[in-house]
Amino acid sequence: MGVTTFTQEFPTLIAPSRMFKALIVDSHNLIPKIAPQGIKSIKFVEGDGGAGSIKVTNFAEGGHLKFLKHKIDFLDTENLVCKYTLIEGDVIFDKIEKVVYEVQFLALSNGGCVCKMISEYHAKGDISPTEINEEDIKQGKEKAMGLYKVVEEFLLANPDAYA
Numbered sequence: 408m409g410v411t412t413f414t415q416e417f418p419t420l421i422a423p424s425r426m427f428k429a430l431i432v433d434s435h436n437l438i439p440k441i442a443p444q445g446i447k448s449i450k451f452v453e454g455d456g457g458a459g460s461i462k463v464t465n466f467a468e469g470g471h472l473k474f475l476k477h478k479i480d481f482l483d484t485e486n487l488v489c490k491y492t493l494i495e496g497d498v499i500f501d502k503i504e505k506v507v508y509e510v511q512f513l514a515l516s517n518g519g520c521v522c523k524m525i526s527e528y529h530a531k532g533d534i535s536p537t538e539i540n541e542e543d544i545k546q547g548k549e550k551a552m553g554l555y556k557v558v559e560e561f562l563l564a565n566p567d568a569y570a
Contacts, residue, residue: 409535411528415548416521417555421562423512423520427487428569429558430522431510435462441561442554445470458482461494473497480507487512504529522555 435449447465454460460479476495493506507527
């Protein structure tokens, strides 16, 4: 089983603790409200949001995806780090066993932060990492960045939210 790793960074003027709370801790409440055209609902089917919890993201009708299921592997609210695994969904699972994400929010001197995401795509069995469709991965990365932008815009417009 091969692993393909990608790293993305998203700088923002928003404080790291606010971005972490909005994007990680309370995403199940916030994101369906501010992005209903893309996300129908996010619900915990196991746990309360801490490590070991499983949440299902249901996408709006007519989109490329119907749902994704993630397991939260590690959540550090002090150091603003979350590690979670995509364990089920109607995406690239013909060649991929799982996708492991680590998201960290690093403070910048201007009061903002860099949201750093490392994505590890674990290929099934003897499938070579080069057989994984890079276009699907690129699409997923672009959607993640789009979501970060929507949350950033919401927090800029609502300075008291998640303060």
